[in-house]
Amino acid sequence: MSEPQGCGAPAGGVAVTENNSGEAIIEGTVTSDGAPVSVGYARLLNDGGEFVAEVPLGPDGGFRFFAAPGTWTVRVLAPRGARAEETVTADRGHTTTLAVTVSAG
Amino acid sequence: MSRSDVLVDADWVEAHLGDPGVVLVEVDEDTSAYDKGHIANAVKIDWKKDLQDPVRRDFVDSRGFEELLSARGIGNDDLVILYGGNNNWFAAYAYWYFRLYGHDKVKLLDGGRKKWELDSRDLVTEVPSRARTSYKAKDQDTTLRAFRDEVVAAIGQRNLVDVRSPDEFSGKLLAPAHLPQEQAQRAGHIPTAKNVPWSKAANDDGTFKPDDDLRKLYGDEAGLDFGKDTIAYCRIGERSAHTWFVLHELLGQANVKNYDGSWTEYGSLVGVPIELGEGR
Numbered sequence: 001m002s003e004p005q006g007c008g009a010p011a012g013g014v015a016v017t018e019n020n021s022g023e024a025i026i027e028g029t030v031t032s033d034g035a036p037v038s039v040g041y042a043r044l045l046n047d048g049g050e051f052v053a054e055v056p057l058g059p060d061g062g063f064r065f066f067a068a069p070g071t072w073t074v075r076v077l078a079p080r081g082a083r084a085e086e087t088v089t090a091d092r093g094h095t096t097t098l099a100v101t102v103s104a105g
Numbered sequence: 106m107s108r109s110d111v112l113v114d115a116d117w118v119e120a121h122l123g124d125p126g127v128v129l130v131e132v133d134e135d136t137s138a139y140d141k142g143h144i145a146n147a148v149k150i151d152w153k154k155d156l157q158d159p160v161r162r163d164f165v166d167s168r169g170f171e172e173l174l175s176a177r178g179i180g181n182d183d184l185v186i187l188y189g190g191n192n193n194w195f196a197a198y199a200y201w202y203f204r205l206y207g208h209d210k211v212k213l214l215d216g217g218r219k220k221w222e223l224d225s226r227d228l229v230t231e232v233p234s235r236a237r238t239s240y241k242a243k244d245q246d247t248t249l250r251a252f253r254d255e256v257v258a259a260i261g262q263r264n265l266v267d268v269r270s271p272d273e274f275s276g277k278l279l280a281p282a283h284l285p286q287e288q289a290q291r292a293g294h295i296p297t298a299k300n301v302p303w304s305k306a307a308n309d310d311g312t313f314k315p316d317d318d319l320r321k322l323y324g325d326e327a328g329l330d331f332g333k334d335t336i337a338y339c340r341i342g343e344r345s346a347h348t349w350f351v352l353h354e355l356l357g358q359a360n361v362k363n364y365d366g367s368w369t370e371y372g373s374l375v376g377v378p379i380e381l382g383e384g385r
Contacts, residue, residue, distance in 0.1 A: 006343060044282050065282045
């Protein structure tokens with residue numbers, strides 16, 4: 001076992017490598033009027049609506065989660081009250097990709 | 106203790122960020138956010154490099170803490186305002202850590218970096234220069250910190266609060282879902298622990314919920330006995346520092362400890378009991 005790391009979430013999410021290619025990945029990008037939203041947050045909720053994780057959006061509006069098989073909700077928070085929500089399913093060894101649009105607010 | 110003794114809001118920070126005797130500190134595990142932009146006059150503390158011993162799994166000792174604060178230009182009499190990303194987890198951890206080494210003039214910026222960004226407030230890249238100080242730390246106050254034997258002995262005796270997400274608590278996930286899940290330790294939770302995810306104590310923008318809501322959350326809903334001592338844990342101790350802050354600093358519970366060994370330690374111990382599934 002490697003030394004425990006903190007639970008911090010890097011902007012955009014942790015990169016996918018060969019070591020985690022068997023994960024149930026949910027990833028995507030957030031845009032507003034066709035432009036990436038680089039200031040904002042994506043949070044993952046479980047099927048009971050409970051908070052599971054959150055990452056700041058990357059410079060390209062990207063986010064990534066390592067979930068488990070099942071149904072999940074991604075909620076996006078951006079400045080000026082902009083919000084969006086999408087429900088997705090995840091499977092082990094698969095990447096579910098989302099294109100999330102928020103209104104300029 | 107009132108909220109204003111331990112928390113400031115963003116307007117307060119904007120009004121006081123240039124005051125002598127006030128030091129803003131951004132704390133995070135990944136400090137690249139600070140490098141791209143931070144609140145004016147804030148210095149940075151790196152949760153891993155600055156607060157963890159590079160060899161043993163433990164904190165830097167009091168000498169190391171003295172050196173860190175001296176180098177950052179923080180004096181014993183300064184009021185330290187902590188904030189960070191990840192809903193202030195690492196800032197709350199640093200708050201607990203400052204208190205552990207006896208620095209009582211410390212407050213959290215409610216909502217941290219997230220609320221500041223969602224409000225579209227100013228961030229700068231200029232790094233402030235602060236004159237070196239000669240900081241003196243006290244011995245660690247271990248009434249705030251729980252170790253593993255104490256945690257095992259607390260099963261069924263004290264309140265144990267597992268602040269991880271329901272999926273980590275039940276054993277479905279081994280780590281928060283923004284991290285890869287491959288970890289060597291066992292999944293599950295400490296028997297008799299109540300699962301109160303840290304996130305239930307915070308609003309979407311990262312600010313803390315009102316005291317009445319918090320009291321209801323831990324008391325009526327989770328069934329914590331406020332007459333008993335409490336130990337909070339998570340995976341590695343930052344999310345539980347957030348809950349320690351809520352229980353000890355906002356709600357004024359007397360005996361609350363943070364178990365910073367948390368699940369990465371407990372879930373790797375040989376022979377200790379583990380419970381799977383939902384709490385009982």
